[in-house]
Amino acid sequence: MPARQPSKPRARRQTPEARPYHHGDLRRVLIDAALQLAAEGTEVSVREAARRAAVSPGAPFRHFPNRDALMAAVAEEAQRRFRTEIEMALGEAPATDALGRFRAFGLAYLRWAMRNPAHFEIISTGRYFAHGSSAELTRDNAELVALTEQMLTDAAGQGLLRSADVKCIQIAGRALVYGFARMNLDGHLPRWGVEQGEIDRMAEGVIDLFITGIAKH
Amino acid sequence: MPARQPSKPRARRQTPEARPYHHGDLRRVLIDAALQLAAEGTEVSVREAARRAAVSPGAPFRHFPNRDALMAAVAEEAQRRFRTEIEMALGEAPATDALGRFRAFGLAYLRWAMRNPAHFEIISTGRYFAHGSSAELTRDNAELVALTEQMLTDAAGQGLLRSADVKCIQIAGRALVYGFARMNLDGHLPRWGVEQGEIDRMAEGVIDLFITGIAKH
DNA sequence: CCATCATGTAATCATCGATTACATTTTAGG
C-alpha cells in the first residue's frame, strides 16, 4: 500500500480522509463487491460494484474488458469456495467406502448450494457469461466430473452397484443434486410442499433414496 | 381485458401500405414474438418484441403494465403447451399401471424440455418474473404436483414401491427430471460426457434407473 | 530525475424499461 505524498500535489483534498488516487486493489474489491451483491440478491451490475468500491463507473473496465469477464472472475471465486467445501467433506470420508464417499460428495454439494444460492447460480447457469470463456472453471468442472466417475467406478469394482452402467448413474446423480439445488434456487421447493426448515432433511433423504436405489441390496 | 371480435374486416386495408392505425391483436402478436425471440436464443426485450410487431416502443405498455407482465403471459402460453404435451402422453398410458404412468410423465416432461429449452426456462426460472404473480401458472403447477403425488400414492397402494416415503420419492423424481432438463439448458450435458445425439437415450436411461431404484425388487 | 505505463476520472453513446402528453380509431348511448 503506497503512502500518499501530501507534500507536492496541489491540495485536491485536504480533508483527513484524502484517499490516494489509485485504489490499491480494485480488481479484488470489485469481485468481492459483486459476490456480496449476489449474496444480497441484488442484481449484479458493473456500475453498482463500482459504486460499492467508491470508484467511477468506468474504472472497472480497466480490470475487466467487459461485464462478462467480471462475472467470470466472480464465478471463479465462488467455484473455489465450492470446491473447498467439497474437498473438506471428502477429506473426512473414509477412502475405502466408495459409495459412502459418493454420498458425502452429494451432501456437501447440496449443503453448499443451499447456503450459497446466489453463488451457486453464478457458477451453474450460463446466463451470466459463457462458461467456456474461463479455463479455470472448465478445468475445475472436468475434475469434479472425473472425481464422481472414479467414485462410481470404484463402487462398481467393489460390487456395490446394481447396474453396471456407471455413466447413466453418474448423470442421474448429478441431475438429482443439480435439480434439487435449482429447485431451491428457483423457489420451487415450497410449491412442492417442502418448507424452509425441512430442506436440509429432505436433501439428505433424496440422496439416501438415490444411494439405496443404485446399491446392490 | 379486451375480448376482441375481429368480425368485420376493415375497408382501410385496400391501399397496400396503409396499415390500420390499430394493430388488431397486438397483445397476442407480442406474446408470439416474445416466444419466438426466446426460441431463437435472442434475449427477450419489450422493445424487440415491439420491433417485431412493427409497432412503437411504447405500444406494448398499453397491453402489459410492465415487462414482467409480458413475460408472465409468455410463460402462461409456454406452460399451456407444456401441459398439452404431458396430458397427451398420459392419455396414452394405461390408467391401471401407476408406476408406468409416472414413467410416462417423466419421459414427456423431458421430451418437451429437450425440444423447447427456451420455453422451459421461461416456465421454470423465477428470473424473468415473479412466478407467484400469475394465478394461472400457480394453479397449473399445483395440479402437476398433485398429479405426481397421486400417481405415487397409487403405486404405493398397489405395493409397487420399496419405500413408503412418497413425498421424498416425489421430490427426488422431480429434482431428477428438473435437474436433467436444466443441465441441458445450461449446457452441462456435453461437459458431463453426454453428446447431442445421445441426449434422448440418456434421458430415458436416467428415468428408468430411477424407476428401477424406487420399485419393489 | 524523468519517461513510461498502469490506473482512475469525466464525458459520451446506444439500448432498455418505463412514463407522459398527444393523436387516432373504435365503440356505445341517446
Added chain:
DNA sequence: CCTAAAATGTAATCGATGATTACATGATGG
C-alpha cells in the same frame, strides 16, 4: 346516425446500464 368516451398507438423523454474514448494522475524503474 352522431357524438362523446374509451381504447389503442405514437412521439418525446427519463433514468439506469454496458461500453468507449480522451484525459489526468500517480507509481515505477532506468
